[in-house]
Amino acid sequence: MRWLRFEKEGKSHYGILEGNTVAQVAGGPFTRHRRTGKTYPLRSVKLLIPVQPPTFFCAGLNYVEHIREQAAKRGEAPKIPTNPDMGYRFQSALVPHGHDVVIPRDAGEKVQYEGELVVVIGKQAKHLTEKNALDCVLGYTIGNDVSERDWQRGDRTHWRGKCCDTFKPMGPWIETDVKLETLKTTVRVNGQVTIEFPTNHMLFGVRTFIASLTKYITLMPGDVIWMGTEGSAPNLKHGDVCEIEINQIGTLKNKFVRER
Amino acid sequence: MRWLRFEKEGKSHYGILEGNTVAQVAGGPFTRHRRTGKTYPLRSVKLLIPVQPPTFFCAGLNYVEHIREQAAKRGEAPKIPTNPDMGYRFQSALVPHGHDVVIPRDAGEKVQYEGELVVVIGKQAKHLTEKNALDCVLGYTIGNDVSERDWQRGDRTHWRGKCCDTFKPMGPWIETDVKLETLKTTVRVNGQVTIEFPTNHMLFGVRTFIASLTKYITLMPGDVIWMGTEGSAPNLKHGDVCEIEINQIGTLKNKFVRER
Incomplete structure (x- = not known):
């Protein structure tokens, strides 16, 4: 549904x-x-946007190749997280399917997509286990965790690097019937496939993150958890159209424009 | 008012x-x-809580003595931020004046208060200047940015160190008529004063943070910005009562209890 x-x-x-x-x-x-x-x-x-989340959780580094490739670009050794430590984003950055992503005037060239599975919480929940973790899930949607890499590395927080207005497209809708094991994420820029990966090949899966998080934190209806992304991405420029497709869910499509 | x-x-x-x-x-x-x-x-x-914020901003390191004392405790040189980079917190952790702060069963001993001025946004705003920054402010309340220091240092994010359920008391109310320059923060534990400081002696003030933030981010009615804290704090244990008073605003009082 x-x-x-x-x-x-x-x-x-x-x-x-x-x-x-x-x-x-x-x-x-x-x-x-x-x-x-x-x-x-x-x-x-x-x-x-399919929901205005009370709290906007974001797993961050959660696919091994993404961590290795981002570290290699910086000439550093990869640091693979050893625990499912949860990050978060500004709600103010959320925009729906079809909305332009506006690159700020003074942003650098390294503006990139990150195609992510988004878990939508349906019920209040605390102290779940890996076994019953999915009981609180209403369904799944798609997120584009747009990132400006110079700000992401250079600032003390991710406020500009990840959370500028329009940097968090989410949608197009919530699909309640999903088999996590068979999901595949495909990203296209201007119609050309730039990456494909098995969505569920995460360092820490949905069940693990929910069980870990709810040891300390109560999830509420409408909360979202963005699950991270795989690989690396090309720089996006004015006029580029980015589509993130996850089979069984749909396609999140947004045009990138540079602020005049 | x-x-x-x-x-x-x-x-x-x-x-x-x-x-x-x-x-x-x-x-x-x-x-x-x-x-x-x-x-x-x-x-x-x-x-x-006086408002359920759409986005929950938090300035983080914003008083010089706090930064120096925290660094000294870790045996490190202090890193004074050079830019007003904005942080953020989970909405799920907010509780009102009078609500217990529940220390998780497996938390360490270093559970500490941070008494903070909280700016409450009244109007949608973008591209403000230092001069007109306060035009979007409805008023001010008080926040206790409760922190578990081992998790804060050891985890990859602040999810447990800062955002456990009940770790963000906010209140008791919003005062609209405040002279920032004359505010004083006083913290008491079990009735004894543990610190007093001029609230407005920030590294980056309210006007500076709002002007900087709204270059990239649209503020919305009900958003809150927690402005950071000064100095260091004692460890709080089961039964301790923490009061944060900011003159002209009021007193935020919460008891700390350890989860059974």
């Missing part, structure tokens, strides 16, 4: 996507809900 | 505090609002 959030005539609604038809819903996936009976063609609605 | 959020008969409301009387309001400080005519004695209502 696919949950999406959309704007129609100036108001935001949740909907259920069936083929190319959106069935409007009163309420949403985190509360009681019912179909209103109204339907719209998918192409006629404006997609919003 | 003092805005607070409170629970009464299972519902949350905004109110305006006048002396020891709470005037209930429909709406709140970030939307249209009007007095309902209902009033309550302050002691009869349960205080909530």
Whole structure:
């Protein structure tokens, strides 16, 4: 089942996507809900981010080749994390599928995508185990953890390197029926495939991160966990279009433009 | 003027505090609002965090003595930040005035307070200057950036060191009329003063941080910016009561208990 959030005539609604038809819903996936009976063609609605997360968690370094390649680019030895330490991002940077990513005027050339699986939490949860970790998950969407590498390395925090306005595209919708083991991430820039990788080949998987996190932290409905990315990416420039596809979920597509 | 959020008969409301009387309001400080005519004695209502922030910014290292003392404790040379790089915290850790801070069962002994001024944003804002930075500010509250120092140093992120459930007390209310230059922070543990410092003696002040941040990031109504702390703190143990007072604003008081 696919949950999406959309704007129609100036108001935001949740909907259920069936083929190319959106069935409007009163309420949403985190509360009681019912179909209103109204339907719209998918192409006629404006997609919003599928959820405004109360807390925005981000796993960070979670694929071994990504860690090795980023370290090699800096001429350093790779530091492979030994524990699932959770990072986080600014909610203010989130934009939906189809929204432009605006590269700040004074950003450097090393603006890159990171294609990520996003876990969407459906239920309040604490003290989960690896075995029951997925009980709190509503479904999955896609994130692009856009990064400006000079700021990421040079600043004391990731505020500009990762969290400039529009640097966190998320969407297009939440898919509730996913087999993690068979997911594949494919990234295309201007239609050309730049990387493909098995989405679930993580250093620490979804179950491990949720079990670890909920030892200390209560997850709430609507929280998101971005699961990190594999490999390295080319620099993106004004006019480039980046698509992140995860089979079973969908494709998150955004154009990059440089601020005038 | 003092805005607070409170629970009464299972519902949350905004109110305006006048002396020891709470005037209930429909709406709140970030939307249209009007007095309902209902009033309550302050002691009869349960205080909530004064705002659930869309994004939770945190300045981090922002007082020179704090940076020097923390470095000395680790036997390192102090690294004074050269730019106002903004950090952030998990919203999930926020609790109100009067709520217990629960020290996790397996936390070490070095659980410490950090008394901080909190800026509450009232209006959407981008590209502010140092001159007009305060135009977007609704008012100020108080935060306790509780830290477990072993996790803070040892983990790759601040997820456990700073963001365990209940580690971010914030309140008791928002004061809109504040003279930054004359603020003084006083911290007491079990009634004994442990530190006093001029609140505004920051490395980078409120105007500087807002001007810097809004070059890249849009602030939204309800966002909070925690401004860092001065000096060092004793270890807190089960049963200790920590009060952070900032004159003109109020006192944020929380008991520390260790998880059984």
